[in-house]
Amino acid sequence: MQQVFSIPKSFKEGFKFTFCPGCDHGIAMRLVAEVIDELGIRENIISSTAIGCSVFIYDFLNIDCVEAPHGRALASATGVKRAQPDKVVFTYSGDGDFASIGLAESMNVALRGESITSFMLNNTTYGMTGGQLGPTTTMGQKTTTSPMGRNREYYGYPIKMAEHMALCDGTAFSARVALDSVPHINQAKAAIKRAFEVQLEGLGFGFVEILSSCPTNWHMTPEQAHERIKTEMTEIFPLGIFKDVKNNN
Amino acid sequence: MKDCEKVLIKGNYAIAQAAVNAGCQCYFGYPITPQTEIGEYLSGKMQELGRGYVCAESELAAINMVMGAVSTGVKAMTSSSSCAVALMQEALSYAASDELPVVLVNVMRTGPGLGYIYPAQGDYNQAVYGGGNGDYKVIVLAPSTVQECIDLTYRAFYLAQKYRNPTILLADGLLGQMMEPASFGKYPYPEIDTSAWALSGAKGRDARAIYSCARDEKAQIQHIKDLFKKFEVIKENETSFEEINTEDADIILTAFGSMARNIKAAIKVLRKNGIKAGYFRPITLSPFPSQRINELAKQGKDFIVVEMNMGQMYKDVKYAINGQSDIALVNRPCGEWLSVEEIVDSVKKVMEKNYATSL
Numbered sequence: 001m002q003q004v005f006s007i008p009k010s011f012k013e014g015f016k017f018t019f020c021p022g023c024d025h026g027i028a029m030r031l032v033a034e035v036i037d038e039l040g041i042r043e044n045i046i047s048s049t050a051i052g053c054s055v056f057i058y059d060f061l062n063i064d065c066v067e068a069p070h071g072r073a074l075a076s077a078t079g080v081k082r083a084q085p086d087k088v089v090f091t092y093s094g095d096g097d098f099a100s101i102g103l104a105e106s107m108n109v110a111l112r113g114e115s116i117t118s119f120m121l122n123n124t125t126y127g128m129t130g131g132q133l134g135p136t137t138t139m140g141q142k143t144t145t146s147p148m149g150r151n152r153e154y155y156g157y158p159i160k161m162a163e164h165m166a167l168c169d170g171t172a173f174s175a176r177v178a179l180d181s182v183p184h185i186n187q188a189k190a191a192i193k194r195a196f197e198v199q200l201e202g203l204g205f206g207f208v209e210i211l212s213s214c215p216t217n218w219h220m221t222p223e224q225a226h227e228r229i230k231t232e233m234t235e236i237f238p239l240g241i242f243k244d245v246k247n248n249n
Numbered sequence: 250m251k252d253c254e255k256v257l258i259k260g261n262y263a264i265a266q267a268a269v270n271a272g273c274q275c276y277f278g279y280p281i282t283p284q285t286e287i288g289e290y291l292s293g294k295m296q297e298l299g300r301g302y303v304c305a306e307s308e309l310a311a312i313n314m315v316m317g318a319v320s321t322g323v324k325a326m327t328s329s330s331s332c333a334v335a336l337m338q339e340a341l342s343y344a345a346s347d348e349l350p351v352v353l354v355n356v357m358r359t360g361p362g363l364g365y366i367y368p369a370q371g372d373y374n375q376a377v378y379g380g381g382n383g384d385y386k387v388i389v390l391a392p393s394t395v396q397e398c399i400d401l402t403y404r405a406f407y408l409a410q411k412y413r414n415p416t417i418l419l420a421d422g423l424l425g426q427m428m429e430p431a432s433f434g435k436y437p438y439p440e441i442d443t444s445a446w447a448l449s450g451a452k453g454r455d456a457r458a459i460y461s462c463a464r465d466e467k468a469q470i471q472h473i474k475d476l477f478k479k480f481e482v483i484k485e486n487e488t489s490f491e492e493i494n495t496e497d498a499d500i501i502l503t504a505f506g507s508m509a510r511n512i513k514a515a516i517k518v519l520r521k522n523g524i525k526a527g528y529f530r531p532i533t534l535s536p537f538p539s540q541r542i543n544e545l546a547k548q549g550k551d552f553i554v555v556e557m558n559m560g561q562m563y564k565d566v567k568y569a570i571n572g573q574s575d576i577a578l579v580n581r582p583c584g585e586w587l588s589v590e591e592i593v594d595s596v597k598k599v600m601e602k603n604y605a606t607s608l
Contacts, residue, residue: 012456043452048317049460058458064448066320067460069343072313075305079317080448082301083275083325087450105313108306 008033010042012062022222024179024212025053028121029060031189032092036063039196041088048076050093050102053127057092071101074109077116088199090117096126099161100135106165113170113204117195120161120207122176122237123214131217135159138236143217158236162209166242172204173197175241178211180229184239194244203245211237255432260398260424261286263431264354267402268326269294271436273352275301275325277314279333282366283422284356287328301325308333312340312353319350320459322447324406328354330422331372332363335380341415342381345476346461348446350409354402354418356425359583368422369583370506373561376419377535384473386480388416388487389535393509395429401532407438412483413446419534421557423586424507484536491530494520495545498527500596503542503566504555505531508586512555515592526596534562542569551575551604553596558582575604 010033019025036042045063049055051070058065068076073091081089091098098106098120109116125143126132132145136158140149150158162176173195177188188210195206211233213225220228258266265287268276276295278288288304295302301318305311311327318325329337334355344351355376359369376389388408390401401418409416448457463469491509494516495501502512502519509530519526527550531538546552551574554563563578570576579595581587587595 042450044450046321046448046450055460055462058456058460062451062456064451064456065458065460066317066448067343067347067458067462068313068316069339072309072340075310075313076317076320078303078310079275079277079301079314079319079325080321081317082277082303082314083318083321083323084449087321104306105310108310112303 008037010036010062011060015060017060018056019053020216022213022215022225024123025121027179027185028119028210028212029057031185031192032119033061035189035193035196038193039200041196045088045090046080046084048073048080048089048091050091050097052094052097054092054094054097054121071097072105073097074102074105074118078109078114081114081116085115088196090119090196092119093121094127095120095122095124095136095161096134099159107168110165110168110171110205110207113172115199115202115204117199117206119192119195119210121210121212122161123212124158124233125214125217127214127217131214138232160237162207162242165207168205170204171207171243172245173206174243176209176211176237176239178229178234178239179213180211180226187239191241198245209237253432253434255430257428257430258395259286259426259428260395260420261356261426262290263395263398264328264402264418264420265290265294266433267399268406269298270433271403271406272324273326273406274323275315275318277303277305277311277325277327279305279308279311279329281330281333283358283368283425284328284330284354286425287354308336309340312337312351315351316340316344316347316349320448322443322449324350324352324410326352326354328356330356331358331360334372334375338375338380341379341387342383342385343461344415345385345387346383346472347459348413349415349459350413351415352405352409352418353415354420357419357421364583366422367584368557368586370421370508370557371561371583372419373505373534373556373558376417377537385476386535388412388414388483389419389533390416391419391505391532391534392424393507393530395424395427396431398424399431399433403436403438407441408487410441410443412479414479414483419506421506480536487533488536488538489532490538490541491528491532493528495527495529495550497525498550499525500551500553500600501527501529501545502553502555502592502596503529505534505562508555508557511587511589511592514589515596518589518593519596522593524596524600537565537569539565539569542566543571543573546570546573549574553577553579553599555579555587555592557586577604
């Protein structure tokens with residue numbers, strides 16, 4: 001019988017996901033692990049980890065990791081890369097870490113064109129702390145700190161990170177993908193791969209924003225959550241490749 | 250330039266060149282007076298040498314870049330001053346728990362808040378006790394001359410790696426901006442092998458993760474105890490101080506950093522005036538030379554702590570004396586350094602009043 005699926009080698013043996021049921025972190029981490037396998041870079045990779053649900057990447061991936069305080073993953077990754085230019089360096093953050101508390105670090109990494117790769121999961125909320133308003137919370141969305149829904153007066157607007165990253169001259173690749181369906185997951189994997197490739201080719205900063213679900217804090221079933229990504233989120237956060245230096249040049 | 254040749258050099262440049270000599274592979278920094286020359290010098294030097302340099306977007310980013318760099322086993326540092334070092338306290342707590350050999354240079358200015366660029370020693374508590382969360386300790390070295398800026402920068406890199414502990418070089422604006430003859434010599438310490446813990450990619454070994462997240466309560470209790478046990482070893486091996494004329498002294502003047510220069514001169518004047526004065530200068534502020542101070546106090550020697558703050562080291566000296574002898578504080582919170590004359594007059598007043606009040 002032909003084996004059609006196996007656990008990526010870049011996962012730790014016997015790992016057990018500790019995410020909530022229906023959480024898309026499992027899919028995102030699997031895609032990252034598969035790409036690391038396919039590019040054959042596992043033994044040459046170092047990750048600076050973020051704070052939030054994404055921090056537990058060091059429990060699951062069989063790679064070297066160094067923790068950074070909240071928001072500082074990209075600064076840490078800059079340090080790793082400047083010290084070890086031959087290593088492949090990446091970060092895996094949530095939107096809170098990357099686009100709120102770490103926005104200065106994220107923008108400056110892109111502007112400097114650091115040769116690192118960053119993934120940002122956009123689930124429109126702070127997941128680990130129980131679903132508060134974050135930088136990507138959509139207009140009208142109810143969270144524990146926007147009980148009447150996000151409005152302009154009190155909260156302002158959500159950030160569109162992939163577009164912002166694409167505007168930075170040091171960014172070599174910026175894309176937004178989603179994990180709500182198989183075709184989208186396949187596109188997501190291709191984008192994750194390209195974001196690593198631009199680093200390997202020395203072209204600059206590689207970035208992928210990944211629309212992902214948080215059924216627990218959205219108070220939805222996993223199916224409803226994926227439906228929200230497909231209908232509501234992709235309206236606000238359009239999918240696509242916003243910059244790829246290979247194509248642009 | 251020969252290694253042993255004396256050069257006339259400013260404290261900030263001395264620190265910067267000493268970092269280069271020590272094998273610092275990466276420097277990350279953000280400008281702030283009165284230490285900006287360190288970053289200016291290293292921006293060119295590191296590029297010339299093909300080493301790492303980033304003009305960081307903030308002090309937060311700078312020290313976190315250092316954490317990332319040192320996690321791979323190389324030597325790296327940042328430098329800053331007082332109010333901006335305040336921004337780095339979170340990272341020091343992480344680095345202490347992660348056992349990362351971060352080297353941080355603080356060329357102190359006046360606080361609190363923005364304060365100003367004239368010198369002060371108001372960051373003793375910030376350095377020694379830390380502004381980060383949780384139970385942790387950092388190594389703190391306090392130079393008092395430009396020569397010591399060099400010597401203690403070398404030592405900071407060595408101790409940070411030897412004990413895998415964040416290490417602060419606590420200088421001040423006076424020292425940073427002062428020119429003195431000094432010689433660099435060669436980096437005098439052995440290279441530390443970091444391969445047993447540093448991140449290099451999980452090739453032919455299990456993956457390594459460096460983090461302070463502590464989900465297992467028992468393991469965390471043990472981890473904190475281990476960190477403190479390590480610091481006991483540091484205290485045992487590395488506590489250092491300078492002592493002059495303490496043997497026959499009735500009264501010992503104590504200061505750290507560049508303030509110690511004036512007490513060194515003051516004891517000579519006091520002795521000419523018939524007062525048996527001695528000199529004691531902690532070089533390591535953390536670990537603090539409590540034991541030696543305690544021994545001297547046991548012999549009945551009184552202490553006068555002279556510092557450019559409201560009495561921060563004073564508390565540690567008082568704690569070390571443990572009621573065995575008298576202690577007084579001679580201080581000014583910031584600005585013009587207490588002159589030899591002011592110190593001599595103050596010491597005489599303290600003695601006249603029989604230590605009844607602190608000045």
